[in-house]
Amino acid sequence: MTSTVPAELRYTKSHEWIKRERDGSVTVGITDHAQHALGDLVFVETPDAGRTLATGEACAVVESVKAASDVYSPLAGLVAAANASLAEAPEKINSDPYGEGWLFRLTPADPGAVDGLLDAGAYARLLEETAE
Amino acid sequence: MALHTPLYDRHRELGARLVDFGGWDMPLHYGSQIEEHHAVRRDAGMFDVSHMRVVDLEGPRAGEFLRRLLANDVARLTTPGKALYSCMLNETAGVIDDLIVYYRDRARYRLVVNAGTADKDLAWIGRHAAAFGVAVLPRRDLAMLAVQGPNARAKAAGLLPPADRARALGLGTFVGAPLEALAGSVFVARTGYTGEDGFEIMLPAEHVVSLWDQLLAAGVRPCGLGARDTLRLEAGMNLYGNDMDESTSPLESGLGWTLVFEPPREFIGREALLAQKAAGVPRKLVGLLLEDKGVLRAHQTVYAGSAGEGATTSGSYSPTLERSIAFARVPAKTPERVEVDIRGKRLKARVVSLPFVRNGRSLIPQ
Numbered sequence: 001m002t003s004t005v006p007a008e009l010r011y012t013k014s015h016e017w018i019k020r021e022r023d024g025s026v027t028v029g030i031t032d033h034a035q036h037a038l039g040d041l042v043f044v045e046t047p048d049a050g051r052t053l054a055t056g057e058a059c060a061v062v063e064s065v066k067a068a069s070d071v072y073s074p075l076a077g078l079v080a081a082a083n084a085s086l087a088e089a090p091e092k093i094n095s096d097p098y099g100e101g102w103l104f105r106l107t108p109a110d111p112g113a114v115d116g117l118l119d120a121g122a123y124a125r126l127l128e129e130t131a132e
Numbered sequence: 133m134a135l136h137t138p139l140y141d142r143h144r145e146l147g148a149r150l151v152d153f154g155g156w157d158m159p160l161h162y163g164s165q166i167e168e169h170h171a172v173r174r175d176a177g178m179f180d181v182s183h184m185r186v187v188d189l190e191g192p193r194a195g196e197f198l199r200r201l202l203a204n205d206v207a208r209l210t211t212p213g214k215a216l217y218s219c220m221l222n223e224t225a226g227v228i229d230d231l232i233v234y235y236r237d238r239a240r241y242r243l244v245v246n247a248g249t250a251d252k253d254l255a256w257i258g259r260h261a262a263a264f265g266v267a268v269l270p271r272r273d274l275a276m277l278a279v280q281g282p283n284a285r286a287k288a289a290g291l292l293p294p295a296d297r298a299r300a301l302g303l304g305t306f307v308g309a310p311l312e313a314l315a316g317s318v319f320v321a322r323t324g325y326t327g328e329d330g331f332e333i334m335l336p337a338e339h340v341v342s343l344w345d346q347l348l349a350a351g352v353r354p355c356g357l358g359a360r361d362t363l364r365l366e367a368g369m370n371l372y373g374n375d376m377d378e379s380t381s382p383l384e385s386g387l388g389w390t391l392v393f394e395p396p397r398e399f400i401g402r403e404a405l406l407a408q409k410a411a412g413v414p415r416k417l418v419g420l421l422l423e424d425k426g427v428l429r430a431h432q433t434v435y436a437g438s439a440g441e442g443a444t445t446s447g448s449y450s451p452t453l454e455r456s457i458a459f460a461r462v463p464a465k466t467p468e469r470v471e472v473d474i475r476g477k478r479l480k481a482r483v484v485s486l487p488f489v490r491n492g493r494s495l496i497p498q
Binding site for chain 2: 039040042043045061063065066068087
């Protein structure tokens with residue numbers, strides 16, 4: 001099963017994606033590969049706005065029929081907003097993981113830290129390696 | 133080396149996500165577990181259950197043997213094809229396996245046992261069968277499909293020639309019969325593990341791919357073990373290894389209704405069960421409905437106030453109820469309101485009677 005890896009996004013080894021917004025914040029979600037591996041999502045818990053997150057901190061939970069999985073903050077920063085619509089429609093993560101299925105928006109403590117994350121090429125290679 | 137059913141290539145062609153189940157590579161789902169679940173509740177779905185083991189028992193004393201082997205009483209089976217659900221217990225009343233037994237005639241019975249326990253079961257059955265001169269015949273030559281849902285019987289029977297169609301549609305609940313098709317080698321039963329009407333079909337392995345293709349063409353949706361699990365959970369049916377095993381008695385597994393003590397007979401586990409009853413059974417298996425947001429899973433701690441603590445044995449999201457449900461083994465005096473530890477948080481749950489869902493409808497009082 002090939003999953004999509006949009007070129008303009010950044011990624012983590014734990015399958016989060018990160019999109020730079022114009023105001024300096026970043027939007028975070030889980031990748032197409034991750035939603036595929038989890039199967040139908042039925043419950044999502046997002047971090048509250050205003051919460052301070054450390055890099056790698058478990059800050060959201062995505063649960064499918066099969067399993068629960070933690071989502072880790074890709075960067076240190078302050079939660080600016082969370083996708084409240086997922087409470088009623090967690091399946092948006094399955095149908096549109098890079099769009100309506102976004103999880104939360106973060107104001108990074110260090111805006112330059114985004115550059116240290118995996119680019120699309122590196123993430124695609126990671127997926128190929130783990131598929132072998 | 134993983135075991136494959138004859139339908140393995142079909143599963144792969146249909147894009148199934150495969151998982152190991154008792155040593156077998158089996159489909160978890162073919163894209164969406166929830167849509168497969170709904171297909172069975174609303175229309176018709178099919179499951180490859182060829183990994184389950186059919187075992188035929190033959191001999192004049194086969195009935196007598198089963199009255200010793202099983203905790204339910206096969207003497208209740210008096211018409212050919214009639215089926216019975218039973219536990220097979222060890223001497224301490226632990227559950228070796230749960231199974232379905234079909235009465236064929238006085239000298240022939242058919243068992244269907246779980247895949248993961250089949251080898252252990254056969255060893256146990258063989259050990260006790262010898263004294264009764266009963267032949268134990270594992271039917272590895274047979275494959276099995278479960279076709280389940282409100283439209284399952286009509287869609288499946290539509291594939292049969294008229295005489296067999298009438299015979300299949302005439303089957304009562306929990307009754308099976310051989311068909312004329314394929315020289316009498318096909319056995320169809322009105323049984324299942326979903327809480328819906330339907331058939332389980334046992335047939336020679338070389339014919340199962342053809343049957344699968346015909347059912348697919350008739351609009352029966354392929355369903356994986358994921359949907360099978362949420363369907364059986366909603367239907368209040370135990371899963372061996374999750375909800376009971378050799379360390380738990382049927383009395384603390386919600387299976388007291390399958391134990392038959394009268395008329396008296398010396399079935400294996402009887403004395404241990406009577407001792408448990410006399411001493412009082414400290415735990416029971418109940419249904420839980422999560423009232424807060426989240427998903428119940430197996431092995432979560434259940435807090436039952438002053439009654440003590442228990443644990444969930446199976447849990448998931450219920451696609452029909454659109455909320456989370458579970459089975460839990462809890463202290464006998466557990467009140468209706470309990471709390472469950474989900475990932476470090478105590479969430480509210482309610483004890484409800486099983487099943488949660490039957491024939492497409494919620495049985496949970498609003």
